Amino acid sequence: MHLCENMWRWPYSGAVGTMLLLLLGSSSAQDVSAQLSCPAVEVAQNITQPQYNCVLNKNTDVRTLVSFVHSFLYTVQPHPFPERLFLEIIKDPQQLQSNKELMTEILTYEVGFLVCIAIGILYIVLMPIIGFFVAFCRYCGKCGGNMYQKQTSSTNSLRRTLYFSLFAITIIILAGNICMFRSNEDLKNSVNQSPLQLNNALRDMHTFLVSVPQQVDNVVNESSRTVEKITRNLDDIGHQLGEKIQQRFRGTLDPALESVKLLHNESLTTRDQLDQLNSSLAQLQSSIDRTQANISVVRDRLTQMLSIPECKGCQNLTADMKKLTLNITISTASLHNFKSAVNEVIKADLLSEISEAEKFFNTIPEKVTNETESLVNSSKDQLSSIQKHLLPITRDLPLSALDDASKTIIQLQSNITTYFPEAEKLENIRWSVGLALCFVILLVVVCNILGLIVGLLGLSPKVDPTNRSMTSNCGGIFLMMSAGFSFLFSWLFMILVLVLFPLGGNMHTLICRPWNNGQLLQFIDTPGLFPNFELGSTFGLKRKLNLSHVYRECKKNQPLWTTFYLYELIDLESALNVSKYTAQIDKEFEKTSITLFSVNILSPDMIKKLVNTSSKATDFNTTAVTQQMDDILRINLNTTAEKVYNLSLQQPNDIKYGLQNESLKLRRIQTDIEMTIFPQVINLKSSIRNLQSSSEKINRTVGEVLRRAQVAQDFLNTNTTQIVKTESRRFLNCQLDYVNAYTKWAKTMFTQHVGLCVPVARVVDSVDTVVCVNTVESLNAFWFSLGWCLMFLIPSIIFSMKLAKYYRRMSYSDVFENHIVMNHIPRAQMKIPLGCG
Known part of the structure; x- marks a missing residue:
């Protein structure tokens, strides 16, 4: 029994067809088959698994910035996923207008976002007002509008401090601006690649759904091939069993016959x-x-x-x-x-004397064939019954649900193909707008850099402020342009930040974060959340089937048998129990005797x-x-x-x-x-x-x-008599062992190999990658970078306006003379006034 079972370490592509696979083995299986008179044919090791092509492309260029964004959003919204709030809203959306307590809870949950929105609104309101007053004040000759610069002993130190401060702020703004460019491009790539990634994931899902029935059919069909092989063995019983009986006689009969032939030749x-x-x-x-x-x-x-x-x-x-x-x-x-x-x-x-013995030896296969005819016919009938017994397995499996899901997948792929061109056009517009915003911020940065470079190159500290060079004056003008552009565009850009921040932030905190930690799937599994959606009943299960359970199992590439609790639908032990048929074959064998003449x-x-x-x-x-x-x-x-x-x-x-x-x-x-x-x-x-x-x-x-x-x-x-009986029993046991080994193999295939559902998890992961990892994170990186730049525009405005007066040509001069008591120290006598700078 165990010899034949060892041949089933090389199972075939199916779920119920293992009898033939026992006949079909590789090298070790062939050794066993040689001992048991059962021919072996090579087969595949396991059932054929589909080839999947889904590769998840994740944006990794701005991962450091994304970590800052996540930290910022966690600071803004440290609360866990609000399951209760969502349940109440889903049950009765109308109560948002009437239930003040619910609104209070929602506002309390969103308090971090509200504070940030309030700051943003304050920025939007104050920035143009301040800009207006500054412009009006300077126009009136105040707030630095008076083209006069008082010269003191600390003028140079103050100018250097303002210079390096503005330089540092400009570098910070430039870093944010670079992140804006990068995140804007990543967002475009994410949107453009999303249909391809989703289609790949859906295509793999469709391949999986189609392959499961095929795997089941292959296993069931394999049983037919196995029965056919055993039937051929039975038809060839005279050759296979007869040769084994002959081999048992050869050890003693052949030496005797050979010695007689040798004596004849010697005579x-x-x-x-x-x-x-x-x-x-x-x-x-x-x-x-x-x-x-x-x-x-x-x-x-x-x-x-x-x-x-x-x-x-x-x-x-x-x-x-x-x-x-x-x-x-x-x-x-x-x-x-x-x-x-x-x-x-x-x-x-x-x-001629030994011809009778040779005739006895050579006619053993024919004798076996003639005397086992009825046994062979009855065994064939039982094998046909085994086939019929195995066929209902495919009927009991909920394969129709997979067909419906496959049609849905095809429809989704069609919709993605249909609507993608429009989405691509909108994305191109968004990308263009984002690129324009990046260049505006870059314009401020360029003005600052030009002001710092040109002003530094044209500045001569000893020159009277009214006589400063054109180059120095241009540097100051560039700095004033930077401040002017900042006042002009920053509050408008803050409006965009104020729109994208709650959108992307809440998508991260309410969708992506709970998605990653599993809270979202657990929330979807809440009983009664979707009244018409029950995954377990779709597959005919008695228990509730949780999406989180399915995702976890498919993530580990588990088979459908354990993932979808199919053992509740099919008693596999009973379905594969063919012992009554094998027992009948054994009974018929006991009635059959092969008699060899003396x-x-x-x-x-x-x-x-x-x-x-x-x-x-x-x-x-x-x-x-x-x-x-x-x-x-x-x-x-x-x-x-x-x-x-x-x-x-x-x-x-x-x-x-x-x-x-x-x-x-x-x-x-x-x-x-x-x-x-x-x-x-x-x-x-x-x-x-x-x-x-x-x-x-x-x-x-x-x-x-x-x-x-x-x-x-x-x-x-x-x-x-004993040899004939032993070899006949061994031959029959080999055929019966094929059946027994088949049932073990089929059970292994069903419970461990049929329907490895990793494509299901990949679809979920693909949506997560497309929506959260690529799109939402790129969007959040963009508004965070823009907000970063806008916040640092405030000190940039202050420092650039302050520093500009040290470079621009003044209308009025102020000479500072530092008179000291002369002494006999030569170096002290050579000291000159600092002048204006």
């Missing part, structure tokens, strides 16, 4: 050796007989010559003449007995013949033949020929020449023996040794055949 080889040996022996005997005839002729002649009376001392060779013979007959009785035993084995035809590896008659062959191979003795061969190799006619020759030297010429002639013939016969018979004898001795080794080998092989045949026969007699 044929030995017979060929015996035939060749007999032929060689006959050829040797023929050579011996021919040589014997030649020796007899020479011996008769020598005997006749030695009997002549004139022959001196010839009686001494009479005994040698009797020994001069080659009458040898090679005995082959033991060879004939051994050959008859070998021929008897060959005639018995060992290969077979004898070797018949009793063949065993008797093999025993007889082994006995004759043991009795095979080549000692006599070998001794005869050695006797032949010891023949030496040259000795007798030498004696005859020596004797001929003592005889008269007639006898002498006759004896020498016969001596020469003996030597020639000896040479013929050495050239013809000796090689034949040597080859025969080698063949006899080989045959002796073959007889011993056959004896051993016969013993091995008898032993292995007996082991195989005992194994077949005692284990055939």
Whole structure:
């Protein structure tokens, strides 16, 4: 069971189709399948997850300024999210006009904004009034309008103080102005990119909604593929189960059959050796007989010559003449007995003897197929029932709600595409206005900088104020222009700040801040807040489904099963419980039995013949033949020929020449023996040794055949039934394990992989990014930067007007002389008055 389950570590793309995936594995799964006779096919590891493209682009250029804005807004509005106030307003919007206590609470909650608005209104009212009075007063020659500058000893120090103070204020205003440019551009980029980001998020959401039914269908369809695969396994049961049974027999049956085949081949080889040996022996005997005839002729002649009376001392060779013979007959009785035993084995035809065993072995798959036909058919019926049992899962899931949501997403995308061009035009107008405001503030900054630079370059402290240079005078005029522009535009810009400040500030404090800390979603989850909106009932749930819960779970990319409490709709354990079908298949298996006929590896008659062959191979003795061969190799006619020759030297010429002639013939016969018979004898001795080794080998092989045949026969007699039953049970368990492993995989897919809902959280995050992070923060950064500049315009006006008099050309002069008592210190005598500056 566990072996098949391990194959399901590589699940496929679906939610209910795991039986086939157990058949389909990677390398480790294939090893298991090899053991269980279940073919494996490679599959994907997990169900296919959609590819999402949503990337949230956040403005990061003004994050430091945004931190200042957040701190300022938290100071202005430190109170938590007013859930109760919103609930009362949503329940009865009309009470805003009649309920004074509610209005008081709202004003109390907004007191920080009200104070800032009051300050802004005061700025708007006082700035033009002050500007008017200053202008009128200067026109009347007052408030610095009188072109006369009193010269004192602290004039230079005061001028430097005013200079550096105005320089610092100008740098501060410039920093705010740069932030205005940056935030204005960021706001434009945010508005322009918002449709794309929202469309990407909605497209991912649509992809998610479409993919969930597809994932469920893929899993359910996977069950069909699994059933088809198991059905193919059952149709191929003869091949798969039969081969496994064959493999169990191979360990004992194959060695026995191979040893029988080896004995047959060795018998044929030995017979060929015996035939060749007999032929060689006959050829040797023929050579011996021919040589014997030649020796007899020479011996008769020598005997006749030695009997002549004139022959001196010839009686001494009479005994040698009797020994001069080659009458040898090679005995082959033991060879004939051994050959008859070998021929008897060959005639018995060992290969035909084991054909029954091979037939038994080769017909096992066919036998399995025939005797499991009814089991296969009933199992197919149960597999079809399993498929029908799994199909209602898709019907019980609330997939129609996803279709409705998908249509809504498409409509939203269409609306964004439709209205974006108009929004883009309005944004271009807003951006142009904002850019103009930035340049006006920049104009004030430029006037200050030009006044500071030009005034400093043209100033000569020793020159009389009425004689100041044109450059110095221009510097003072630039400073007065800065003050004039400030009075002219600052109160108008403050009106814009006063409009944007409560709008952007309240959006941050009432929407963005509670959105980030989760209070807004919790507020939306308030029961009865939206009477016609109940997310849980939309999906057919019994419990209330909180948006905050959905967002948190989807943020962690959890599946729909736990996020939407789908286990309340579907009892997955019951839906995937197919044990009654597998139990029925198991029951049908118990009724089926595969019977293999008994077979004898070797018949009793063949065993008797093999025993007889082994006995004759043991009795095979080549000692006599070998001794005869050695006797032949010891023949030496040259000795007798030498004696005859020596004797001929003592005889008269007639006898002498006759004896020498016969001596020469003996030597020639000896040479013929050495050239013809000796090689034949040597080859025969080698063949006899080989045959002796073959007889011993056959004896051993016969013993091995008898032993292995007996082991195989005992194994077949005692284990055939158990092997068939064990392998059949293993094959069926593998198929059933596919089903069991499938249910586990399907449960894992449903509860952990189907509908990973991170796109839902991304949609929320995209709205947060577009509305709060990019748009609202950029808007707040803009009005904060503008307000920053406007507030520092007040000291800028004061310092620029004060400093301008030190650069402008005066109409009246005032000479300051510092008379001191002269003394004898030379350096003191060289001291001159400071003059005007």
